[in-house]
Amino acid sequence: MVRYILTRALSLALSLIVASIVIFAVIEVIPGDPAAFMLGLNANETAIAALRAELELDGSLTERYIAWVSGMLSGDFGTSYTYRVPVSELVLDRIWISLPLTVYALLLSTLIAVPIGVIAATNRGRVGDYAIIGATQLGIAVPNFWFAMLLVLLFAVTLQMFSAGGFPGWDDPGAAIKALTLPAIALALPQASILARVMRSALIDTLGQDYIRTARAKGLTRGQAIRRHALRNALIPVLTIIGLQFSFLLAGAIIIENVFFLPGLGRLIFQGITQRDLIVVESVTMLLVFAVIVVTFLVDVAYALVDPRLRRG
Template sequence: MLVFLLKRTGAALVLVFVVSFISFALTWVTPGDPARAILGVSATNEQVARKRTELGLDQDVLGAYWGWLTHALTGDLGRSWFTSQPVAGSIADRLPVTLTITIAAAVLAGIIGITLGLWAAARRGAVDSAIQPFAVLGFAVPNFIVAILLLTVFALNLRILPATGWVDFADDPGGWVRSITLPVIALAVAATAAVAQQTRNAAIETLQQDYIRTLRGRGLGTASIYLKHVLRNSAPVALTVLSLQFIGLLSGSVVIERMFALPGIGALTVGAAGSGDQPVIQGAVITVVVAVVVVNLLMDLAYAWLNPKVRS
């Protein structure tokens, strides 16, 4: 298990390094002059040249990336070119919002998706027929459409949940739950459909195995068969799908945060991209990459625990 962990960790570090360089290079060569944008059209060429030197824009991309990387390894992601605020501080203030709705959506999708998948595999018939259209719709309908429907029904018509805004858990736990309910559901629908569909297929395949018939022949209870055997053999598939869906949840949070006016990393990144604030963009990208890598590493470890064969 230790060798498996070291291999996965090494691969994760390489991935973070590669993605950070690619994203840095892409933002570095983006058309436009940030120095001119910061100083305005009235600035002289000499002032713009000094500003470019101050920002390090006169370096080549490799030199600039190395300077950024050496500071990033110490936790210093630089400062915003437009507000002069530390990037690490801005991300630290907004990261809990994004992680809260993303992780909550992933947990909700995992619980409901696995439950629906096992239920469809066990009952088949009408239950399976009802779940299949849900899975198709979940794949097909974008999360912003789901968000609009939720806002219309629960915020505008029924007025039982807030349409926008964020409440800190420490200030008001009940208000915090109410503020994240609609964003989490809007994010979780597609992931739930994917997990339910794949869990159903894996569970049906497991139920057709000879050892399941043997267990039934020995008089083992249905609940015990599903919880100890079918679920254990279907869980790796569900975890794999969920780890892939987590990437989609993070990217989808950009739209959801804007729609529900949540102060997360998505809103920060969109604003930075519009102004060309390269340090903020790079800091947000590397933060999201690290989050995805960590979650996938945890999923790999869970997969290895459920299925020892993958360790080799």
């Protein structure tokens, strides 16, 4: 087990190194000078050079990369070019919107997907199963930002049950949760579709095992065999997908947050791109990548604790 964890940890470290290089390189090739952008069209070269030195943009790419990585390792994500405050402060302000939104969407996805997957598996080959397969395929195919705009048109513009965007803050938890409901539904739709198909496949495989037939031969009804034996084992791959979906939802809320004007991490990245605030874009993107890789690592370790075959492999 120790060897397995060390191997996965080494893979995590290598993934983070590669991700940091790719993120830094991609950001650096974006055309435009942040200093010139901040000073405007009428700025002279002397002022631009002075601002570049103040923002520590006058070093070589290697020097700036090393300074950026070493700063993140010590908890210093740099200072925003636009807001002139530490990036860590911006992240702490915005994470309390992105993180609850992710948890909310994951909860909705799970509550929708697991019952639907069970229904589809227990009615395999029937009309209900085909209907669920078609609906989940549509859920996977529909872009979540397009679905989000449909939700706004229906529930905000037509029915006026929800606001079209914005976030009132956590002073009123009820209003805050209500503001996150439509974005969470838009995020949960494709994830619920994927999870429902995984649940269906896992349960169908489990129902074909010998111990399920033995349980039925001992007098258990089909429903009892599913609840007592099949469902528990079928949930193992489902739990793995749920763990992975958490990181994907956290990193994938950028478009949804912009559709609903939520001041979360996704909107912070979008604003950083439009304002040429490269240090914000680099640091927040790297933080999201770190979250994805760490959650994936934890899921791998947890799965190995359940399945000893992985440890031996």
